[in-house]
Amino acid sequence: MPATHLTNHHQAGRLAGKVALVTGAGAGIGQGCALMFAAQGAAVVGCDIDSAAAEGTVEQARERGLDLRMVHPCDMTDPAQAQRFVDEAVALHGRIDILVTAGAIPPHMASAAEMDFQKQWTPTIRGEVDVVFLPCQAAWQHFAAAGGGSIINFASVNAFRGSSNFGMIAHCAGKSAVLGLTRQLAVEGGPLGIRANTISPGMVRTPATESAGAHEGAKREALLSRIPMGRVGTPEDIAWCAVYLASDEASWVTGANFTVDGGVLAK
Template sequence: MAGRLTGKVALVTGIGAGMGRQIALRFADEGAEVLGCDINAEAAERTVEQAAGNGTPIESVHPVDLTRPADVRRWVRIARDRFGKADILVNAGAIAPRTAPAGEMDFETEWRPTIAGEVDLVFLACNEAWPLLKASGRASIINFASVNATRGSMKMAMLAHCAGKGAVRSMTKQLAVEGGPLGIRANTIAPGLVESAMTAEAGAIAGENVETVLSRSLLGRIGTPDDIAWCALYLASDEASWVTGADFAIDGGVTAV
């Protein structure tokens, strides 16, 4: 089923690493015209080079700080001038959450950066890209919730992270409500623990935490960015044309028990 996104324009944030990188590469491989962005210019450039080497080139704007409205507007303006529409928006970019526990979390240096890096940047991209998605008439927004949008963690201090991902999940449902009459679908993917530079930075894929996750997994492993990219591909494609307002748990079965 090659070419599942042929003729579609995809805007993908966070293409420098992890899920965003793999989604951008997968979408290009499936025929989409991809315009990515990342705050890390060197990482984004490596993704662009890999896509070119694969014979499925993508474009990127970098550096882009997705928590800055002016940067998001600049990225979306380039998409508008280049394509005139957007069929897909994937908000894969995020900032590693701060993990201080309740009662000890600092508002300015821990709470606010986490909320900005998980909620504000999703709002800004959706808000700016909305006219381009409306111009498509058959558009798909893919946002990222988490297993922690609906449950807490006994091993890590996830107060701000749980709040942020819960907000993204709820916000996406409202985007689906408002987007439906305009031909804009909106869904969330809720990954379990996925191996990436960000989860490594947060200390989530080492020691007791990963052992706990593996003990609850029905499939006996943590996820990979490609596991998530396949779900994103489905939601971006016309195969999901009757799917909106949904949340997809891609977590190895952790939330099933």
């Protein structure tokens, strides 16, 4: 059954007592994780560069009676703003236990031959790699001081395969970089009790993928033909995996990648 809503058939309270930071919590996977984590008992502090989107997430949380705060506007490509986000969360709750780096700037889609280095390549890499590294770096000292924590970063199935439907040269490079970055975080963090893992989603229906036209016409049919389960994912599909990685159930899981893609990489 598609996990299109927060449901009560899963064990509740799996993140009770934990403090979770979620970047990009204004929409898409970030919003799905923020709301799911709060529903599972975490005190959530999210951020987003889009203040209107951030307030929309706060309103959804309020309607559900969930504990969720937002810092906005907050740009994760700026080291000072990444540090401000983490420091405000620590000032509010005294510590952090979980960091989910779901924030990303929509990548420029162009082929290798057509990719403009300054206008397309560089902002895509910043928007997919810097936005992961900077909040991880800002949170690191707090995790180390507390004796550990869980970092959840997002790669993609496109770290493992290219696309014949879209020009993804920069996107594939950026998401592959996130895999390597996270493995190194796991190695450096292991002795400190800091776990770091990645989730690699397949095509998920979000405002960003909708605006790119991924769910329309021939592109939609081409995408669905590659998915054995016959549908695109939802933010909640990804958020359930993130809940596991953030929880004590995953206390011996680090440096791993979890593919949540409806079976795309199995074909």
